[in-house]
Amino acid sequence: MKFDNIIIGGGLSGLTCGIKLAEQGKKCAIVSSGQSAIHFFSGSFDLLGKLNGQEVKNPLEAIKTLPDAHPYQRVGIKNIARLAVEAPQLLDRAGLQFSGKSDQNHFVLTPMGIMKPTWLTIDDFTRFEQNDVFPWKKAVILNFSGFLDFHTLFVQDGLKKYDVDVQIKNFAMKEFEAIRRNPSEMRSTNIAKVFDQGEDVLNEFAQKVNQLSEGFEVVILPAVFGLFTKNVVTDLKSMINKPLVLIPAIPPSVPGIRSQILLRKRFEELGGTYFLGDIVEEGTFKNNRLVAVQTNNHGNIKLEADQFVLASGSFYSKGIVATRDKLYEPILGLDIDGDIDSEKWLDEKFFNDQPYMHYGVKTDSGFRALKNGKPIENLFAAGSVLGGANALKEGSGAGISLLTSLHVAEQILK
Amino acid sequence: MKKEIFEPFNSSDNNFEQCVKCTICTVYCPVLEVNPDYPGPKQSGPDGERLRLKDPNFFDESLKLCLNCKRCEVACPHGVKIGDIIQLARIKYSKKKPKVRDMILANTDIVGTMASTFAPIVNPIVALKPVRLIMDGVLKIDHHRIFPKYAGMRFETWYRRYAASKQNDFKKHVSYFHGCYVNYNFPKQGKDLIKIMNAAGYGVHLLEKEKCCGVALISNNLIKQATKQARHNVEAFKKSIVDKNMPVISTSSTCIFTIRDEYPHLLGVKNDEIRDKSELATRFLFRLIDSGKLKLVFKKDYRKRIAYHTPCHMEKLGWSIYSTALLKMIPGIDFVSLESRCCGIAGTYGFKKENYKTSQGVGKPLFDQIESSDVDFVATDCETCKWQIEMSTAKKVEHPISILAEALDVEATVKLWQK
Numbered sequence: 001m002k003f004d005n006i007i008i009g010g011g012l013s014g015l016t017c018g019i020k021l022a023e024q025g026k027k028c029a030i031v032s033s034g035q036s037a038i039h040f041f042s043g044s045f046d047l048l049g050k051l052n053g054q055e056v057k058n059p060l061e062a063i064k065t066l067p068d069a070h071p072y073q074r075v076g077i078k079n080i081a082r083l084a085v086e087a088p089q090l091l092d093r094a095g096l097q098f099s100g101k102s103d104q105n106h107f108v109l110t111p112m113g114i115m116k117p118t119w120l121t122i123d124d125f126t127r128f129e130q131n132d133v134f135p136w137k138k139a140v141i142l143n144f145s146g147f148l149d150f151h152t153l154f155v156q157d158g159l160k161k162y163d164v165d166v167q168i169k170n171f172a173m174k175e176f177e178a179i180r181r182n183p184s185e186m187r188s189t190n191i192a193k194v195f196d197q198g199e200d201v202l203n204e205f206a207q208k209v210n211q212l213s214e215g216f217e218v219v220i221l222p223a224v225f226g227l228f229t230k231n232v233v234t235d236l237k238s239m240i241n242k243p244l245v246l247i248p249a250i251p252p253s254v255p256g257i258r259s260q261i262l263l264r265k266r267f268e269e270l271g272g273t274y275f276l277g278d279i280v281e282e283g284t285f286k287n288n289r290l291v292a293v294q295t296n297n298h299g300n301i302k303l304e305a306d307q308f309v310l311a312s313g314s315f316y317s318k319g320i321v322a323t324r325d326k327l328y329e330p331i332l333g334l335d336i337d338g339d340i341d342s343e344k345w346l347d348e349k350f351f352n353d354q355p356y357m358h359y360g361v362k363t364d365s366g367f368r369a370l371k372n373g374k375p376i377e378n379l380f381a382a383g384s385v386l387g388g389a390n391a392l393k394e395g396s397g398a399g400i401s402l403l404t405s406l407h408v409a410e411q412i413l414k
Numbered sequence: 415m416k417k418e419i420f421e422p423f424n425s426s427d428n429n430f431e432q433c434v435k436c437t438i439c440t441v442y443c444p445v446l447e448v449n450p451d452y453p454g455p456k457q458s459g460p461d462g463e464r465l466r467l468k469d470p471n472f473f474d475e476s477l478k479l480c481l482n483c484k485r486c487e488v489a490c491p492h493g494v495k496i497g498d499i500i501q502l503a504r505i506k507y508s509k510k511k512p513k514v515r516d517m518i519l520a521n522t523d524i525v526g527t528m529a530s531t532f533a534p535i536v537n538p539i540v541a542l543k544p545v546r547l548i549m550d551g552v553l554k555i556d557h558h559r560i561f562p563k564y565a566g567m568r569f570e571t572w573y574r575r576y577a578a579s580k581q582n583d584f585k586k587h588v589s590y591f592h593g594c595y596v597n598y599n600f601p602k603q604g605k606d607l608i609k610i611m612n613a614a615g616y617g618v619h620l621l622e623k624e625k626c627c628g629v630a631l632i633s634n635n636l637i638k639q640a641t642k643q644a645r646h647n648v649e650a651f652k653k654s655i656v657d658k659n660m661p662v663i664s665t666s667s668t669c670i671f672t673i674r675d676e677y678p679h680l681l682g683v684k685n686d687e688i689r690d691k692s693e694l695a696t697r698f699l700f701r702l703i704d705s706g707k708l709k710l711v712f713k714k715d716y717r718k719r720i721a722y723h724t725p726c727h728m729e730k731l732g733w734s735i736y737s738t739a740l741l742k743m744i745p746g747i748d749f750v751s752l753e754s755r756c757c758g759i760a761g762t763y764g765f766k767k768e769n770y771k772t773s774q775g776v777g778k779p780l781f782d783q784i785e786s787s788d789v790d791f792v793a794t795d796c797e798t799c800k801w802q803i804e805m806s807t808a809k810k811v812e813h814p815i816s817i818l819a820e821a822l823d824v825e826a827t828v829k830l831w832q833k
Contacts, residue, residue: 034491035438178450189441277488297732
């Protein structure tokens with residue numbers, strides 16, 4: 001089966017790369033071993049949130065001081081600035097509206113009740129321009145009775161630091177009795193499905209919210225709206241008679257799943273093929289080129305392409321695997337940028353910058369993956385499978401995924 | 415006697431311990447969405463397995479509400495065989511005996527043989543409203559359901575009389591696992607398959623007595639019988655694949671999925687020697703065309719608007735691309751993609767009175783898509799999806815092979831390889 005480009009990995013990085021290539025008329029396929037980490041999406045994409053433990057105000061400026069091995073440095077500061085403008089436009093064409101600036105972080109209210117710096121925020125959520133002021137003085141947090149994935153006390157405690165008077169109220173509605181019977185299934189996606197099914201429930205809910213929030217300036221709710229249709233969020237905002245602040249609940253994330261669905265849909269509408277639940281088992285290499293990959297589902301019908309992109313993720317997605325004594329890239333056996341000595345993988349202090357977090361697939365300056373010390377001419381690596389950054393410490397995971405995959409797509413389109 | 419906790423028995427040969435509790439599977443479970451009585455794939459599968467290994471009394475009969483669609487497995491980022499874990503738990507721990515109704519629904523072979531023999535009598539009778547009400551009351555087969563019509567002449571009989579002798583004229587050969595539906599209900603699909611394969615230069619042969627793949631027996635917990643039939647079929651496949659070097663193709667996505675994957679995973683029947691050479695006809699044809707060994711020529715005047723529905727087992731196999739790619743090769747086809755959703759029937763599941771509501775609830779998003787698609791008909795590779803869509807929408811359903819057979823210019827195709 002022949003394509004122009006094949007991308008291994010169907011998460012944020014793979015989909016961004018696939019959409020960009022397909023928009024330029026390439027016939028693309030994405031092979032994804034299962035649903036992706038977009039299901040854990042908090043609602044915001046970070047470019048650079050922290051540097052040496054300090055909050056970053058202007059990510060584009062701060063990036064300049066990052067080490068040379070960092071993916072941003074390897075993409076190039078100028079390119080980053082340009083691609084950072086392109087990324088939200090690409091998302092917008094997929095039906096996902098984000099706002100934010102790459103030269104000035106804004107803030108979002110986290111489930112822990114603190115203000116966190118970020119780059120792009122999806123329009124379900126509220127953007128705050130300052131991290132020391134909460135714009136309202138009297139807030140009510142509302143939660144569905146029996147919904148355990150929204151920790152109201154954390155939010156209340158957090159907001160107290162901003163001198164906000166916060167009350168928590170729980171409420172029940174008969175529409176949720178059925179899912180409540182089964183406590184393990186009272187999850188945000190199941191609540192969202194109830195709202196997706198009918199306007200009546202949403203109307204009744206909005207009335208209830210308006211009653212319960214009388215006397216308060218702002219309503220805080222868990223982000224459980226609009227799984228398959230975004231209208232639920234916009235409708236709800238118009239029905240509630242005061243500002244509404246949504247806060248991410250424990251995953252799977254409702255806006256995250258909606259984002260995954262819309263990105264995949266955009267890719268497929270552009271003619272892309274998305275193989276879900278399939279695994280690349282091996283690659284056929286010839287003269288320093290990857291000619292084809294063999295997958296579990298397609299067996300001896302190999303998938304061929306002119307260029308390949310490895311966007312298989314880091315340790316969690318098994319893009320890189322560590323056993324007791326071995327660190328390796330499991331799909332194509334590529335070279336790894338990381339310490340051979342397993343003693344050096346970990347810092348014994350858990351909250352320190354862990355060395356293993358910086359490990360990833362080795363590439364040349366053009367993001368071509370290395371195998372046995374030599375770059376594979378038509379195989380690029382993008383996203384968190386790349387090493388050189390501790391995305392968790394820096395708050396740079398989504399930025400690296402989006403921008404390296406756009407950069408790699410540009411290399412392919414050259 | 416109860417086993418001691420520290421004996422090695424609390425290990426499992428499935429991979430439930432790979433589950434990281436991310437809950438993504440529950441998002442894509444079609445049953446959970448409409449029936450809160452079902453505990454969901456995570457709890458029924460890996461979570462429950464942990465408990466069942468300690469004490470089988472933790473088994474919950476509500477696991478029978480699982481459709482076995484395997485969409486949880488397709489969604490799982492960590493490759494946990496959630497659907498298999500649930501089905502294996504039912505096989506191992508369920509104490510409920512199958513009802514008479516379940517045996518009737520599951521024994522497609524025996525019932526099919528009887529019903530097709532008396533087809534002129536059986537067809538009108540089971541279609542009568544009073545009869546359907548009696549079946550509903552006595553057997554708990556929902557009265558909304560209409561049984562597929564039985565054919566007067568079985569496919570096997572037709573083949574022996576009219577097709578068998580011509581098959582040796584070809585240089586290349588395949589065996590055909592037709593399945594119960596083609597044999598008893600819809601021989602035309604088998605005839606269409608032979609038409610295409612012959613046009614492609616292949617003689618088509620039947621296996622040395624095939625038996626029902628057993629999917630309905632598995633889902634109705636008639637495991638002994640299912641295992642017996644599985645062993646029989648693997649032997650029959652071996653005679654074709656190993657002894658005669660003839661691959662086996664089928665037109666039923668569920669039969670082939672059961673034979674390739676459920677035999678080893680659920681019944682413990684090994685199929686290593688035959689698995690790779692047992693596949694769907696659409697995949698077999700696609701491979702020939704993709705590798706340049708075959709070219710199909712289509713009629714110039716064929717014009718249809720067609721939507722393709724991905725059956726759950728095709729989603730799991732990842733093979734719908736073969737069917738859709740073949741359909742898209744027909745120049746006169748206006749192709750409409752449907753979002754992949756379960757139709758809700760799941761073989762015999764939707765025929766049971768207690769499941770009717772769930773079944774239709776699961777299928778609704780698909781039915782809505784089909785009704786608004788403005789197509790001439792729907793294409794799909796699964797026979798029970800076909801019944802469900804025809805019972806629940808205004809559209810007719812055709813198998814991709816039948817559509818190809820209709821659109822194919824046989825003479826022009828044959829000329830290309832005869833030269």
